[in-house]
Amino acid sequence: MNNPDGRNAMSTTTRILTGTLAGAMLVAGSAQADRSEWPESFTVGTASQGGTYFVYGSGWANMIADELGLSGGGEVTGGPNQNLALVHTGDLALGLTTMGPAAEAKAGQSPLAPGVPMDNVCALFPMYETPFSITTLADSGIESISDIPDGATIGFGPAASTSDTYFPKILEELGVDFERRNGGWNDLGGQLQDGLIDVIAFAAGIPVPAVSQLEVQTDVNIIEFTDEEQQQIVDAFPVSPFQIPASTYQTLEEDAQAVSMWNFTIGGCDLPEDFVYEITKLSLENNDRMRDIHRSAQFSVPENIQYNTVLPFHPGAVRWYEENGYEIPEDQKL
Secondary structure: OOOOOHHHHHHHHHHHHHHHHHHHHHHHHHHHHHOOOOOOEEEEEOOOOOOOHHHHHHHHHHHHHHHOOOOOEEOOEEEEEEEHHHHOOOOEEEEEEHHHHHHHHHHOOOOOOOOOOOEEEEEEEEHHHHHHEEEEEEHHHOOOOHOOOOOOOOOOHHHHHHHHHHHHHHHOEEEEEEEEOOOOOOHHHHHHOOOOEEEEEEOOOOHHHHHHOOOOOOOOOOOOOHHHHHHHHHHHOOEEEEEEHHHOOOOOOOOOOEEEEEEEOOOOOOOOOOHHHHHHHHHHHHHHHHHHHHHHHHHHOOHHHHOOOOOOOOOOHHHHHHOOOOOOOHHHOO
């Protein structure tokens, strides 16, 4: 005997499944249409291997590529200044930068392109603060900035990086006499161990991979700023007071005083709005996955958009912020 209830149940189920499939096809079709102007692939400008930018940027690029079904990845660069220039010219779609170099680039004062205002660079979302910190070998006898001997060879990271742009000026302000050395963070770490340089002056998100690797292999000193040194530098440069938590490195027994500068992800202002919207949405709605890439991403949250007072936000990013209750000042919109 036929069961009318069974037929009704089957009919209802069939209708639900048919409707769901049709809806899915419609969504897929809409997504495909929205992607008509998207790039087929993208590259994120990072910095040298051994630094936080490389780990953060490469991991972020892979997450975007996987989730959005695109070909993409991170690229080793000279860091913030070069990323700003490459994003401005369209050679890179996305990149990472700090606010100091961003302000100089926008004003046409980039050391890579003096007199060229880089006005095709838009902010997407905040990353983290970059502390300026100093590392040396424990057997060097250097335990403070004032202990750095005259003529010491100091590694400042890649040429034109945030560290190379600001840290020499910071140390000169504090009366340190030094010889300058550039290179990737991993390379400088090896030179420090081999006695070829005396100090590394890092400007990178913490923990800096190269420092973590160094303290596993040898005893190091992580040098902090005194109260007076910290205030002197805050007064002279676009930086803020910062405390490196003792939990950051095995070497630290208590928080270490430093100064810092904020980092933001950037993209070409001419990138498609939907493309940047989806990237912003993916990045800010999945902070647990971002923290898996690098733990400094705990600060990659929308509440920290206030620390960008330099670059306009991309319209795609603005759309996500405003949909989620975050206000972007009119003067920071295109």
